Every structure is written in C-alpha cells, then in structure tokens.
Amino acid sequence: MSGPSVVIDRVVKKYGEARALGDVSMTAAAGSFTAIVGQSGSGKSTLLKTINRLVDPTRGAVRVGGRDVRKSDPVMLRRSIGYVFQNIGLFPHMDVAENIAIGPRIAGGEPADVAALLDLVGLPADYAGRMPGELSGGEAQRVGVARALAGGAKLLLMDEPFGALDPVTRDALGKAVRKLHDDLGLTTLMVTHDMAEALLLADRVVVMRKGMIVADATPADILAGKAGRHATALVEVPLGQVERLIALRDGATA
C-alpha cells in the first residue's frame, strides 16, 4: 500500500499583516515524490508545516489521505507523518537506538525495529550504540530519517534535509532517500533550495515565489522550458554551471 495523497486547498497563511502563503493549491498524489523549491522566504517551510499542523492555515484546508488535518489531533497526526529537517536535532544524551525508538516508545506502540531501520538507511548495525556526538553530519541525517520512519509513517516530509552536507554526501543521501521512497511506497514532499537536486530526485517540482506557487511540473517539462519563466530561470543556473564545467574540461583536455 502506498502513502497517502496530500491536498493543499486554497491555503492562506498570514503572520499578522505579513502573508507567508497566499491562496496556494496543490496535490501530491499517493506514492509520489514532490520537491518544493524557491528562494529563501518564499513560503516553502510554511507550506510543509501546514501538512503536519506545525502551522495552521489562516484560510483554506489541508487533506492527508482525504481527511482534513483539522479533524486530527496534532500529536496523533504528527506520529503518522515522518518529519526530517536540517540539523535533525537528535537527543545528545541518548544513543542512536534510543533516538530512533523514542517516538514509538512515547506512543506506547510496537517497539521500533532499530536494526531493520538502520539497515534501511544504510548504517551498520553497530551504530545503534553510538552517541549523536560520534556521528558525521550525513550519518546523523540518516538516523533522522530512520527516526522519522520508526512509527511506520507512510508520509515523509523533509525540510532541507541535506542542507548542511557536503555535495558528495548530499548526493549519496539523496539517492538513498529516493530508493527508500520507492521501496516503501512512501509519499514524500521535500523542500530544497537546490533545483538540480529537485530535478534529479522528484517526480514533480513545485516552484514557490512570494508565498505563491509559480510552477508545478515534471522535471522533464521544466528542463524543456515548458513550466514558465520562474522555473526556467532556476534551471538555467545549474545547467549553465554544467556547460561551463564541460567547456573547462574540454579546454583542459584539448
């Protein structure tokens, strides 16, 4: 069974007079991988947080699996939704196993299968006994993903999950998360600043600007320039870099 669909239906979020989201609508199909990109302050994190009720919209509705999230208790809702963010915030005084298992333990549900979860995120079983201070940034993010999935969540929200990592680790972790998404049949929404990462990992890319969605298209359509000028402008940056690198390589080998 795949993860639930997510529907954002004409959502507005105001902080006082400031409008972080203005009449935003989108649908993430069950089992899809959606990337949300856009400049700093465009509303990406706010949009993601309306799904697990860390933010309640001023107007509009959010539905997960067809159910309005306002009908769910926020704590129960968050237990059913995995959430990974930058600098994941592992508990420093607990070892990796305890960090992964904390959600199900507090909820009083089935204990987490720590060994299976470590395997799922590509960490050796003996990492269970390590303390967070003994992990690299990439390893800590892997533990964060394991913790997010420990309660059996089929919906995964990720907010700049690889933001603090070097490009090689970032690429490896991106591929690992995409594989996990496919193997477990998750629905995944990932906020990222990085258009190249979004294009390479997601089925669909949503571009935000000033609290609005200005493009919503497949990577192929965005790369073909069919998704409007804002999306095209964001693609030109990585494509331009690739072209310059290739020219540099060809110049060096000529």
Ligand SMILES: Nc1ncnc2c1ncn2[C@@H]1O[C@H](COP(=O)(O)OP(=O)(O)OP(=O)(O)O)[C@@H](O)[C@H]1O
């Ligand atoms: N709790 C809050 N109180 C007041 N304003 C807020 C709050 N959270 C976000 N904002 C404002 O809402 C707007 C959107 O913020 P948001 O964090 O969603 O953007 P973002 O696209 O995720 O940015 P970044 O990429 O920098 O994380 C910004 O102008 C921000 O200052």
